[in-house]
Amino acid sequence: MNGLFVGLTTLDIIYLIDHFPHQNEKIVALDQTISAGGPATNAAITFQYFKHQATLLSVIGNHPISQLICAELDNYSISVFDLEPYHIESPPTSSILVTKGTGERSVISLNASKSQAKLDKLSLEILQDIDIILLDGHQMVVGQIIAQKAKERNIPVVIDGGSWKSGFEKVLPYVDYAICSSNFYPPNCSTSEEVLLYLQGMGIPYIAITNGENSIHYWEKDRFGIIYILPIKAIDTLGAGDIFHGAFCHFILNNNFRESLEKSAQIASISCQFFGTRNWMSKAANKIKIVINS
Secondary structure (H helix, E strand, O other), rough: EEEEOOOEEEEEEEEEEEEOOOOOOOOOEEEEEEEEEEEEEEHHHHHHHHHEEEEEEEOOOOOOOHHHHHHHHHHHEEEEHHHHHHHHOOEEEEEEEOOOOOOEEEEEOOOOOOOOOHHHHHHHHHHOOEEEEEEEOOOOHHHHHHHHHHHHHOOOEEEOOOOOOOOHHHEEEEEEHEEEEOOOOOOOOOOHHHHHHHHHOOOOOOEEEEEOEEEEEEEEOOEEEEEEOEEEOOOOOHHHHHHHHHHHHHHHHOHHHHHHHHHHHHHHHHHOOOOOOOOHHHHHHHHHHHHHHO
16 A cells, blocks of 8 residues: 655754753763654654555655665655755754653754745655555645645645644644644633534544543544553653654544554553563564454
8 A cells, every 4th residue: 555644854963861961060861862753754654654655745855865865764664755855954953852762752843844845846646555644744735735636636635733733724624634742722712622623623534632652532524432551661751653654544444433543552562661662563563463363
């Protein structure tokens, strides 16, 4: 199956530390890793892990840092459609501190605010043979066109609603699956109930609100449900939401909504038990097989 992932690509520099540094303090990291990041990018690599073909639609550009990103994407056999292939500025980079013992992370990132793509670089041929689409909201203008055309072609659209971004209101009417975090607040919404009503008003048939290690609240067509998350010893929570979304795009192709949410949550929980956003793929094969076959 083929998935299209539209949004942000970054270079993530990740440090494992035993405590968060105080003002003007220098500390030595316990470990480090460097990898391609961004919600759409991590989701694409996760989807590819499940033996599909992922296409990433993003801005990567032509900078020395871009080459590091492209090398990893090539290593995972991700098909890349660069919306600004001659962009000479540095792609967004993220500096990330992960605290050993809790797995909590602190992130400093530029996001895609300085690397917004123009519509004249978009070819709708990219939708050929696509089975599912994920939008993370970081390339909103392109995402809106993709979502509109996907609706016309009956291609299901998933959004990663990590936080509200201007322009989402133009994308949401074309969305089939809204998977949002507890930090996703549309205008004039201050509670999860108001968020749910807002998304229902957009005509979205499947909605879920995740909340880290806490339960997932979901709504499908005409009923509510809750999925409880089993506690784990978290090593690193970085990218867990992105991995959840990539896994969801895999599971929803062959499972119902609740089953897909449950299995995706289990995969995200597994990923949190390893440092970095990739180690779980090679070090938890048996656990992942259990989830797939359950």
